[in-house]
Amino acid sequence: MQKPEIPDNEKERLRELRRLNILDSEQEKDFDELVGLASIICGVPISLVTLIDDDRQWFKSKKGLAVDSTARDVSFCGHAINSDEIFVIENAVADERFYDNPLVTGDPNIRFYAGMPIKSENGFNLGTLCVIDSKPKKLSDHQIKALKILGGQASKLIELRDKKNELEIKNDKLEALNQLNNRITSIISHDLKGPINSLRAYMNSNYIDANKPEDLAQLFPLVKNNLNSLNELVENLLEWSRSTNDVNFIEINIKDLVFEVCYLFEVNALEKNIKLKCEINNELEVLADIAMLRFIIRNLINNGIKFTENGEVAVESEKTVDNKVRIKVIDSGVGISKELLDRIKLKDKKVSTKGTRNEKGTGLGLQLVREFLSIHKSELKIESEEKKGSVFSFTLPLAPKG
Incomplete structure (x- = not known):
């Protein structure tokens, strides 16, 4: 034969x-x-x-x-x-x-x-x-x-x-983007004003004397946190605006992308005495939009560092039995209470909590992670326990063999 x-x-x-x-x-x-x-x-x-x-x-x-x-x-x-x-x-x-x-x-x-x-x-x-x-x-x-x-x-x-x-996908995407736009507009009206109003209140307060070093020292961390919150919001909004363009699915080497993103967080991890582990040994390739996947991994690593002190944040990947790749971001941080975890799992709810050093968040990042994963026909899975850390994971299809 x-x-x-x-x-x-x-x-x-x-x-x-x-x-x-x-x-x-x-x-x-x-x-x-x-x-x-x-x-x-x-x-x-x-x-x-x-x-x-x-x-x-x-x-x-x-x-x-x-x-x-x-x-x-x-x-x-x-x-x-x-x-x-x-x-x-x-x-x-x-x-x-x-x-x-x-x-x-x-x-x-x-x-x-x-x-x-x-x-x-x-x-x-x-x-x-x-x-x-x-x-x-x-x-x-x-x-x-x-x-x-x-x-x-x-x-x-x-x-x-x-x-x-293709037509059905475009119609679904337009509807999804319209819904996302409405939600983000609502978020902007609240979250963008919050830090700005807070800064204005501090600056105009009669209790702050610009000529007293002790008052300025008290003011500095408040200003820093609010500016970081504003920066995070702006970055997320810019990422969202880029995602409104056509999605481009290409073959992506997971190891290369994870190493690229981990490099950006080396200083952040060092400041909090966190061991950042991105030792992915397998050369797995997935089909995904690289800008969206980069944002997803970046956001989840940043989240792990935010809620961890003197611990570890690790990124792992593995091939599943259904010909997909599961990507995990694991931290040994403070974990999430059952009540808060239930709120986070309500996908239409925006949840923002402070990190181990009172780092503020907008809650928008996790919403965008979910939106981007839905475009990839995937979902974010969250496992966590208080004082024992968290695991955020999702799957993507393997690229076809050559």
Whole structure:
């Protein structure tokens, strides 16, 4: 048996297949009607719309076959995608490439096969529209022409499906951004005014004498905390404004990004006698928007340092059983009470608490972390216990193998 050759552009082809978000999707009437028509025109009992994944061929639509997929190594369609022309085997037992193939020697006892490659809008062969029979067969010129046309229609159906999904995603994003904008406007009206009014009150107070060093010494930490709070709010708002642009999902090396972010917090950690551990040993790559992922990790590390003193903040990553990467930010800090944790888990609530050195927060950072994770179809998981620290974690999909 001859295994299908892997296309030269396999990495890009798989990335295109993932982008279309069609694998393991529900049955759709348009595809079912297409395979039904192919079966009638070619006079065969089996017809399929197949998509070639990295290790399987999955059937988007099927007629005359019970299984949903078979291994790529034994697939006829795996051979068909290596050409732009129709791939025909008139008698598999007489072909040295297929005579001992398990799909020939066993169910469904393939003898005849014809597959027309399904090409994406960007020129990648994703799979085939194919017809199969358990006895040798020869297609007429009209049948071959019809199968080519139907293969083109399958390509167009995938394009239309993609455009429809893109439109739905854009509408969902606009709605989400509109809701986020309303919430942030409300936050600004309160949080931006708070530190400013507080500073004005201190400066205009009759109890502060600018000529007395002891009064200025008392004023300095109050001014510092309020300015830090304002700076955090402005940084978060700038990050939010950048996120309103189109999201750009790319392959990201987790180790490189975590080390980049950890470097920014070395001084902050040193000031509070915190051991910052970012020793990620595995070279895992995820699909994510790099600006959003950088913000998420930065915010969670900053949060860990804020609520830890003389302890440790660590970033870890691990591959999960469902082909994703779980990223954890773990601290040995003061932890979170059950009552406060319940409030934080109410996603529509903004919660702000002071750090170990009375560092103020806006509560906006955690909201944006959740918003950015929702765009990645992920959620923030929080585990914590008072005086025992906290664990903040989330998952992202692994980048496809090249």
